[in-house]
Amino acid sequence: MVPLLTAAFAILSREHPVVQRCLSLSGIVVLFIVGFILMGQVLEHNYLTVQVGGWEAPYGITLIADLLAAIMVLFTGLIGFAVILYSLMSCKQDGFSSAFHPLVHFLLMGVCGAFLTGDIFNLYVCFEIMLMASFALLTLEGRAEQTEGAVKYVVLNLLSSALFLGGLGLLYAKVGTLNMADISLIVQQAVADDNAGPIRLAGLLFFVSFSVKAGMFPFFFWLPASYHTPSVPVSALFAGLLTKVGVYALIRLHTLIMPGEVLGHKLLLFMGVATMLIGVFGAASQMHIRRILSFHIISQIGYIIIGVAINTVLSLASAIFFIVHNIVAKGNLFLVSGIASNAVGSEDLHKTGGMWKAWPQLAIIYLISAFSLAGLPPLSGFVAKLSIVWATVESKLWWVMAAVIFTGLLTLYSMIKIWVEVFWKDHPEKNWTLTVSKDNKRLLPVSFLALFAILLGIGGGPLFDICMRAGEQLTDSSGYIRVVLGAPQ
């Protein structure tokens, strides 16, 4: 609810930029704190539910926070905080229109709503809120490139929304409820009776729709076409959050709504591996900073999908840890690359260089997040990748393990490519000097996130324990169902 209030206040204060920025910042801080409180509560009680409007489930709309949702909300607050801080400190501040802050908060509202809802139609509505805000953010500056990217983004996402809605209608027609816990029970019954044909059809529609939103192979084309076009904080926010919402929906679909083998996990596994490889190959061929990073989003989604597809406690836990790590590392990389390209004057790797000498602090922060993404110890990516590899070993999927390690190497390659081209080599023009002032204040949000990447790596144990518990909750959905429906079924 916090983002909604903030967004409303931010719209009201659009005539007063200073007031609006203060409101925006305080709103996100409150969201972050609420995320922490929620996390603490959920750790204690395992599940928290609210029946909106006082109607009992399965008739009313349920909001439920289990560990997965709590983790996601917490890190949504984190990345939102960093992005807003960045936008406040960015040099291009005056170029931002007054719509930026309200839109960001609407986006956050949609994202948090999608994480917390226990009602599948509510999930659709939250998706749409999120999409609408992201469309507007994407086209905020109205440049030609942005319009082009937005056309592809809008068309594909609307298509996937229509599929989602269609699946929803069919599922409702079959099971007569929209409550995810209730659906889960009925679907399990139908599978037991060998009567799940129409449900599988609806599930397939959901599956395609969520895959489009998550940017999975073969539905990823819209992502690298549009993510590098908007302003830096916007693309960092998109990179950190939007695809993760699609992944979150896929996790819910595969563990709760259609548990077990209603939809094939094999298919998901193949798609995950393909996503991972295609993404990293795409990145290797690019020479534009944010395009490389966009392709890496796809490849990272592949890792997470593999974790979901293997569907053991360990693999789900590693998928969740990977999402968290990815939100932090990816968002940070986009922000750092924004500062770097702003300082160096181009995002094309042929035209950059010399940043190591010019601004070593920035270079170090880049290195931390890039190595974290590539999975070098002791950073967060190492823990995340190691746990995925463990999960594949545990399930004896050797070819998947090989693909995971191979992709890790290629990720390292393209991260080092950016490092060499932007920071290490000399600038192509001689006598080149920094044109923008080295304002170390702008490093605040990125160093904040880099610190988190280190913390998640060194002190990742407690968080991974939480992820394991979340994974246990996901593999055994009976607790979730019992809490939502109130009575033991």
Added chain:
Amino acid sequence: MEIIMSIVIGVSYASAVFLLLQKRLLQIILGIALLGHATNLLIFVASGLHGTTLPIIGNEAKVLASTAVDPLPQALILTAIVIGLALFGFSLALAYRCVAVLGHDDVDQITHTDSLDESTSLSEN
């Protein structure tokens, strides 16, 4: 009745897909709008067209009459229509912007953001 409606939905979906595959941006957007309407109809029909009375519990009755229609799909569709309208408006504005900035609405030529070569990318304006 269900059969007729099913055919209508099928034809709408087919036309929507046909429109989506066209080159002009406006046709694609109309395709999306049609797709949305077809989906709304689908929700409506899929849950059955057998109700005959309003889904209101009268003064004397304690439960809903068995002849009442299911109100939930209608609520869903209402929500979906509102959302769809907003998105339709946005996409029309986007298409207008696209024509204004790029000078054409041919999606085959909208390839700059995908190209590998930086030199072909559009200059910032």
